Amino acid sequence: MIELFLVGSPRSGTTLLQSILATQLSLYTVKETHFFRHLHRRRPVRLLDRIRLDPARVAHAFAFIAENNDLQGRHDWTGVTSLEEACRRFATLLGREAAIRGMAGWLEKTPEHMFFMDEIRTFVPGARFVHILRDGSDVVASLYDAFEKYPAHWGWLANLDAMIRLYNRYARVTEANRGRCDTFVVRYDDLVEGRKETLDGLAAFVGLEPGSLSLEQVSSWRDDIVRPDEAWKIRPENKIVDTRGSKFAHLFDQATRERIRHKLTDTAAIPSG
Numbered sequence: 001m002i003e004l005f006l007v008g009s010p011r012s013g014t015t016l017l018q019s020i021l022a023t024q025l026s027l028y029t030v031k032e033t034h035f036f037r038h039l040h041r042r043r044p045v046r047l048l049d050r051i052r053l054d055p056a057r058v059a060h061a062f063a064f065i066a067e068n069n070d071l072q073g074r075h076d077w078t079g080v081t082s083l084e085e086a087c088r089r090f091a092t093l094l095g096r097e098a099a100i101r102g103m104a105g106w107l108e109k110t111p112e113h114m115f116f117m118d119e120i121r122t123f124v125p126g127a128r129f130v131h132i133l134r135d136g137s138d139v140v141a142s143l144y145d146a147f148e149k150y151p152a153h154w155g156w157l158a159n160l161d162a163m164i165r166l167y168n169r170y171a172r173v174t175e176a177n178r179g180r181c182d183t184f185v186v187r188y189d190d191l192v193e194g195r196k197e198t199l200d201g202l203a204a205f206v207g208l209e210p211g212s213l214s215l216e217q218v219s220s221w222r223d224d225i226v227r228p229d230e231a232w233k234i235r236p237e238n239k240i241v242d243t244r245g246s247k248f249a250h251l252f253d254q255a256t257r258e259r260i261r262h263k264l265t266d267t268a269a270i271p272s273g
Helices: 014-024 033-037 045-050 054-067 083-100 109-125 137-151 152-156 161-178 186-191 196-205 246-251 254-263
Strands: 002-007 027-029 103-110 128-133 185-188
Touching: 002 014, 002 083, 002 161, 002 196, 014 027, 014 128, 014 186, 027 083, 033 054, 033 083, 033 109, 054 083, 083 103, 083 109, 109 128, 109 161, 128 161, 128 196, 128 254, 137 152, 137 161, 137 246, 137 254, 161 254, 185 186, 185 196, 186 196, 196 246
Parallel strands: 002 103, 002 128, 027 103, 128 185
Antiparallel strands: none
16 A cells, blocks of 8 residues: 655645645545644653653544544544554554545645654654655745735744745755655656656656656645635646746845845755655
């Protein structure tokens, strides 16, 4: 069974790639679970989670999945006290739902799970990771646009510098993990440009034949992977729309654009693969 975690900076195309992979590879997928963030206590108290999890947080982490998705199987998370058991039951839940539907595996997409990969590797040993990497200027512009339009959700970013730091943090983790046998990086540019080499490489990464993935009749979102309060994810097109550079040029003056570029981590040398 295919077990995939899709990670990457918010506003970098994670929902688009989730839709492509889940649809074309017949993978069971869910709305963002934020499972590991919900499961863990805040630092420095988080160190106690290595000894025993907080039962209330365990209950909330699993209930959030159940409340936001149409689960068909019976799942029990009572009595979970360890990280190992929580992760095992999380993977079992996704695997059981995939099996009930006769699907080839499952895909979980929550951007910040990038920062829990060591934990996932330890307790979900068969899992693989797909990173999507988009140009930093486009990500910052998209974050800023979402911040302006949906402040109730994105207000935690506070300002441009926080957005830049967020992107840089994700980019550094992708750089540190690329080349690992359980990791595949997808450049957003390659999706927009329809690079067959990237699509075939990604298919091979999950054990499928070349040509298993295409960009024909691509939906940028599906209603089963977007919550009602995530309006910024919804696009009407059944194709990939090339918006590279447009928001960045429209939202910021030249001086601001130069300041953003100067502070961004340069990811141009990180290829797909």
